[in-house]
Amino acid sequence: MKKKLIPEIQQSLLRWYQKEKRDLPWRKTKDPYSIWISEIMLQQTQVDTVIPYYNRWMKKFPTIQKLAKANEDVVLKHWEGLGYYSRARNIQRAAKTVEKDFGGRFPKTREDLLSLPGIGLYTVGAILSIAYNKSVPLVDGNVIRVLTRIFNIHDDVLKEDTKKKIWSIAGELVPEKKAGDFNQSLMELGATLCTPGTPLCLICPVNSLCKGFKESTPSLLPVKKKKMEIEKFLGWMFLIEKDGHFLLQKRKKGTVMGGLWEFPSFREGIYDHPKLALKAKTKILCPKAELKGTVPAAFTKYRGLFQLTHCPMSKSKSIKPVLEEAEETAWAKPKDFKKYTFSAPTRKAVEKLSLSDSRNKI
Ligand code: SF4
Structure with missing residues (x-):
């Protein structure tokens, strides 16, 4: 990646995000517990579906302590309809571990966070950058779509090598300051303009920097070759x-x-x-x-x-x-x-x- 591209992409996206970001309940806080819950709920689930679940959850389990002590059936009841119930069980197991091994305080390092059930590299990136403003990248489906298009990457994104390449680009792009806002701007772009199918390139804040747009290939990206056998x-x-x-x-x-x-x-x-x-x-x-x-x-x-x-x-x-x-x-x-x-x-x-x-x- 050309070095001068980095600040241009950062500034364009940060400026756009500041003006256009959606008003979402978890964006009103920097509390790592709240950020974590919202990020886990948002995996595989649309924002509009998550909002009422998130609000109900935070009312019932406002702190990690309350969640750790809750009955598992009550926890699952508050997840009912979101699917992939192992996520809810892992959240509660992680809350118990935070209580027991970290004195009730949410961990602040990559290693400690990765030791918690259900927390992978994406969630680590979200918590460290959004809650603690550390310069740590994150990559989810939206980020994969945006980066493969901006850099016109036609490799199969289901392959490990391609995943590594995308993580490395995300790592180069994430700024020292405002890392949380930058990571969210990438995801926001993927959710609102750089959407699957035909993206809204004409109003995109990075269209002058986007190789995929120049080559007219965004709707072909990202490339996914392997399909889950149904x-x-x-x-x-x-x-x-x-x-x-x-x-x-x-x-x-x-x-x-x-x-x-x-x-x-x-x-x-x-x-x-x-x-x-x-x-x-x-x-x-x-x-x-x-x-x-x-x-x-x-x-x-x-x-x-x-x-x-x-x-x-x-x-x-x-x-x-x-x-x-x-x-x-x-x-x-x-x-x-x-x-x-x-x-x-x-x-x-x-x-x-x-x-x-x-x-x-x-
Ligand atoms: S110009 Fe189009 S393809 Fe490129 S990032 Fe923007 S919306 Fe996505």
Whole structure:
């Protein structure tokens, strides 16, 4: 990179950021705890979605001490709907570590921060530059897009070498002063103007410095060659009902959506009939098992549909379901569902069948 480009890019972006930055709740503070929570929530999630979650979270857990002492179910409840629940669990484990090993004070060095669960190089860069104004780079999806375009980099960004190259460019660019604002300006540019697809180059503050714009290639960048292999499925979700109560299972930790509650669900859809599927997966016999539609599901590499099966059981019959992926089970009335942190497909099933509406009978 030509040395004289560095101050030009820094000044153009800082000036633009000062004028155009969006007014976001976590930008009103330099508190490392708040910056950390917002950065973890923003991973894989849109800003508009995060704002209400962030505000609720900070009201409930205003300090790292309150978070460390909170019940895990309450923590997960405040994350419900954001997905990737391991992030919430890691946040609480990290809060406990800060309490225990760092006297309740948020660490200030790269090594100490990296020792906390769920904190990687990106989050370290965000905390050190935004909260402590240290000259440390950060690279996320937005920064990758902006830098590959400004420097017209056509290498596969999923390759380690390319990642290293981008981190090194980000390191050269980050200024000694105003490092936090500069890092945020790169991310802001990626989120608002230098967006995926066709970027808004004509109003971009660095268009005169951008090689991708000059070569008319921004919409081709960044290059990503490897794709995650998606596994499709058609599975079953059983709404086993007895005396107005529904059987719920809390999934074992370490399984997909571990720690969340759901109607017993299975991704394997090889059975021809709901009764056969129910018997095979839970050892329960239910002659009245009946299909009630489907709900879509998407988690990690899985995309599919769960076939909603209502299984009304007679009051007198005692049942002992075998649920291999359950850490805990419960029988709950629909009016009490709000006490449970549900997986997304189960939440969709509750909404689809209007189960929370006490007048409804499926
Ligand atoms: S000129 Fe276009 S491609 Fe280059 S950084 Fe700006 S928005 Fe992105």
